[in-house]
Amino acid sequence: GQNIDQPTEMTATEGAIVQINCTYQTSGFNGLFWYQQHAGEAPTFLSYNVLDGLEEKGRFSSFLSRSKGYSYLLLKELQMKDSASYLCAVTDSNYQLIWGAGTKLIIKP
Amino acid sequence: EAEVAQSPRYKITEKSQAVAFWCDPISGHATLYWYRQILGQGPELLVQFQDESVVDDSQLPKDRFSAERLKGVDSTLKIQPAELGDSAMYLCASSLGEATYNEQFFGPGTRLTVL
Numbered sequence: 001g002q003n004i005d006q007p008t009e010m011t012a013t014e015g016a017i018v019q020i021n022c023t024y025q026t027s028g029f030n031g032l033f034w035y036q037q038h039a040g041e042a043p044t045f046l047s048y049n050v051l052d053g054l055e056e057k058g059r060f061s062s063f064l065s066r067s068k069g070y071s072y073l074l075l076k077e078l079q080m081k082d083s084a085s086y087l088c089a090v091t092d093s094n095y096q097l098i099w100g101a102g103t104k105l106i107i108k109p
Numbered sequence: 110e111a112e113v114a115q116s117p118r119y120k121i122t123e124k125s126q127a128v129a130f131w132c133d134p135i136s137g138h139a140t141l142y143w144y145r146q147i148l149g150q151g152p153e154l155l156v157q158f159q160d161e162s163v164v165d166d167s168q169l170p171k172d173r174f175s176a177e178r179l180k181g182v183d184s185t186l187k188i189q190p191a192e193l194g195d196s197a198m199y200l201c202a203s204s205l206g207e208a209t210y211n212e213q214f215f216g217p218g219t220r221l222t223v224l
Binding site for chain 2: 043100101
């Protein structure tokens with residue numbers, strides 16, 4: 001079967017750095033997405049990785065290792081507004097998007 | 110900026126009643142998705158359309174749920190009859206449909222409460 005694993009919940013301090021990990025086992029791979037979802041709202045796109053390595057976009061970076069079936073989202077200089085759920089999603093060989101359950105990130109002052 | 114539109118934003122209904130949700134995707138987006146999301150979980154795909162055709166409805170409870178996209182533009186998702194377990198957020202998303210990069214854009218969702 002297809003599976004995406006993320007930690008259920010993480011806590012971090014305002015101004016700090018946090019890394020949210022995602023491991024996947026899918027039938028094929030055609031890219032990995034990270035989405036942010038604030039409580040009661042729809043997911044919004046953060047990043048896309050299809051090749052190995054690090055993609056940086058402002059305070060957010062996303063890393064991919066296809067051989068290890070592993071990705072992480074790195075958030076720097078955390079702000080209170082970063083409190084949200086972060087969803088990892090993988091496009092499989094049929095170009096279907098397989099979603100993880102999300103990681104709820106709690107930012108404390 | 111183009112957005113996915115959904116209505117209503119909130120719906121409260123009693124079990125055994127019928128409910129319908131509407132979605133208007135971003136103009137030019139060939140692929141439309143309906144998801145159900147329960148609190149604390151990731152989105153669960155209910156149905157995927159490519160233009161007016163259903164591509165995947167394997168997770169759609171067809172005894173009570175139906176979806177259509179008659180002209181390949183906007184779409185309606187219906188539940189009849191609603192059950193208590195249907196309480197969830199119903200999300201609509203759209204994408205260009207290009208297989209190599211499938212970023213999905215989400216609407217604001219419809220929060221359904223079944224009493």
